[in-house]
Amino acid sequence: MNSMNDLNKRNIPIPKIHLRPSLFILMIALIIILLTDSVFYYYTKRMLTTELETKLQLIADNVAISIKHSKTGEKYVENLIGQNLRTASVAAKYRLNPDIEQVTDPELAAIRDDLLVDHITLMKRSGDDIIGYKSTDPNEINISTKHWSRDWFQAFNQLFDQRATHVQSGQALPYYWSGPMNTSSSNPQFVDKWGYFYDGATNYIIDPFVHDTFFRKYQQETGVDAVINEMIHGYTDHGAKEITVYNLPIFLKQQEQISSQGYVWFSDRDILFGSYQLKDERDQAYVQAVVDTHERKQFFMTIDGKSYLKMFVPLQLDVPVVISLTADYERIKQSIDQQQANLLILIGTTAIIAILLVVIVVRLSNWYREATAESVQEVYVDHISSLFRSMKEQRHDFNNHVAAIHALVHLKEYEELDRYTKELVGETAALNDVIQINVPSISAIVQAKVIQSIERKINFQHQVANLSRLSLGAIKATDLVRMLSNLIDNAFDAVAASSKGDKEVKLLGRVDKNILVFEIANNGDPILEDNLPHLFKPGYSTKQGDGSHAGLGLSIVKKLVEKYGGTIQVSSIDAETRFTITIPV
Incomplete structure (x- = not known):
């Protein structure tokens, strides 16, 4: 105790x-x-x-x-x-x-x-x-x-x-x-x-000479300035805030080119076309770099807190020309920043939800493991309690057996002694068969069912072999015990309700090509063929009586078997009814 x-x-x-x-x-x-x-x-x-x-x-x-x-x-x-x-x-x-x-x-x-x-x-x-x-x-x-x-x-x-x-x-x-x-x-x-x-x-x-009033009006309405104005202020947003066409000799302070080359478009104007309001101190250097390399240049600048992209492009007309295009970069920055903010909010929200889910899943997993472990512990304790009770009974019986043998020897009743010891050896062999099942959970459930079979006067035979290399986790072992316990109890109930004189129940277990196989057979009354398709439905029962049978045992067994990818089959004839479980291991 x-x-x-x-x-x-x-x-x-x-x-x-x-x-x-x-x-x-x-x-x-x-x-x-x-x-x-x-x-x-x-x-x-x-x-x-x-x-x-x-x-x-x-x-x-x-x-x-x-x-x-x-x-x-x-x-x-x-x-x-x-x-x-x-x-x-x-x-x-x-x-x-x-x-x-x-x-x-x-x-x-x-x-x-x-x-x-x-x-x-x-x-x-x-x-x-x-x-x-x-x-x-x-x-x-x-x-x-x-x-x-x-x-x-x-x-x-x-x-x-x-x-x-x-x-x-x-x-x-x-x-x-x-x-x-x-x-x-x-x-x-x-x-x-x-x-x-x-x-x-x-x-x-x-x-005679005239001012350019008429000519400038023509330019403004149909010329380059009109095109530039349309690109900047028209219905279609081309992205440019300012377009500037530089008069290179004047803008770059190269006045000597005027006298050496003769004619420049406008001898006192920095800008040929467009406007030049968005200025930067780097403009002249970049224009000169474009003239020297004939390659496009660009830089970012900030005016009144707003970001702009300024691009300088070389043009080859009658004379070399450089055009600068200034675009509002603030919209791109705002678009990217808004997109980034939305993405960060999404990531943050997702992270918070993920953390909460992890916490919930971990706690549920721990609760499930604790509940399963408690269930496993209860199963082990129950069956080991039965095993200890059996051992105590056998120890008590052993003392009585020793006293009986001593008395028979003393009385020289050798024939009776021979008969008595043969019965004792049979009981010992049965106990050894249980002990040799090297899966503790299965050993415990078999021992418990042996005790029940003795109490119910049922001949319970068991042969569980080749399980030495079987490795079962605690959860799987518990579920396996539940399967066997339900099927053996059903077999006991079946033979107990039968009118046959010899009441036999057999348990066979083995591992065959990585398949764990258990067979539970009984010689009780056969199951009617019409009832076979309904056996595994929740609430369905073939047992007659006081209504204490809920009809859940076989449905639970089926769910547990399918949980591990296995199958359960039943066959029933006059001689015996046999349930066969196969589970991959």
Whole structure:
């Protein structure tokens, strides 16, 4: 009894799943997710930036095409203006005195108004120079042209020499040359178009000129600036906040190129087209780098707390040109940041849910393990209690057997002694058969059922062999005991209810090619064939009586067998009813 008390009081450790390793694994998973998120962030940023760069490059290409087309149209319009200026020059020649000294300022002003030009200047030679001698614009009087670009001064001399003008720039017509539209040297606030006429009938060159009012209006409505304005402010968002086409010699402070190359588009303007409000101190250096390398350059800048991407693209037109495109990078940053925030919220929410699930799963697993372990312990305690009780009874019987043998020997009743010892040896062999079952849980259940069979006067035979290499976990062993216990109890009930004289129940167990096989047979009344399909249904029972049988035993056995991927079969004939369990091991 003391052994049983010690067994019941023993604190058997129950294996648990600890929370810390699970959380550690979860933290590793979160770190991996965060690293993946960082990679995704930078990849997305690079992808969106590349997409923006591609859009800006397309805009630059469109501006280049627009410049080429606009220059063709502008050249046509400029030539029309030049032709009109020649017509005005011829008309002025017929109304003016051929001697410049005889021309009066009021007369010149009246002709100007009649011909609808902004001003008229009369130019004459003065030594090795050609100057503006009389003009409706006071700024033009006595202005020297000697140091103008070579095209201009050379064209003037060719006119005075009555030779056909032949220079790289401008518009040449009979007795006439019109310079390209440019900033007025006498009045830099205007960009003008000049015409120069001399046919030898006068001693001066007639120079009517107009401001670029009409020409600039044409440019604004149909030219490059119109295209740029549409790209920035039109219905379609192309991504650019500012487009700037630089006038390289002026912007890069390379004024010597003006005199060496002759004509530049506008001699005092940094910007040819577009606007230049979003400035950065690095602009000039980047423009120079693009000119030197003929490769695209770009950088990020911040103005008034907003981020911008500025790209510089080389264009090769009649002369080298660099265009800069400034894009609002703040939207991309906000988009990426918003996407990143949403992703972090998702990751955080998922992590919290995952942690809660891990905690819940661990606790449920530990509770299940504890409940299972308690169930296993109860099974072991119950069957070991039966085993100890049997051993005590056998010890008591052993003392009686020793006394009986001693008495028979003393009385010299040798025949009776022989019979008595044979019965004793049979009981000992049966006990040895139980002990030799080297799976404790099965050994315990068999011993318990042996005791029950004796009490119920049932011949219980058992043969469980070849289980030495069988390794069963605590849960699987407990479930196996439940299966065998239910089937053996059903067999006992079947033979007890039978009218047959010999009541026999057999238990056979073995391992056959990694398959654990148990067979429980009884010689009770056979099960009707109509009842066989319903045996494993919950609540179905073939037993007759007081209604104490719930009909759950066989359904529980079937669920446990299928839990481990096994099968259960039943066969019933007049001689015996046999249940066969097969479980992979």
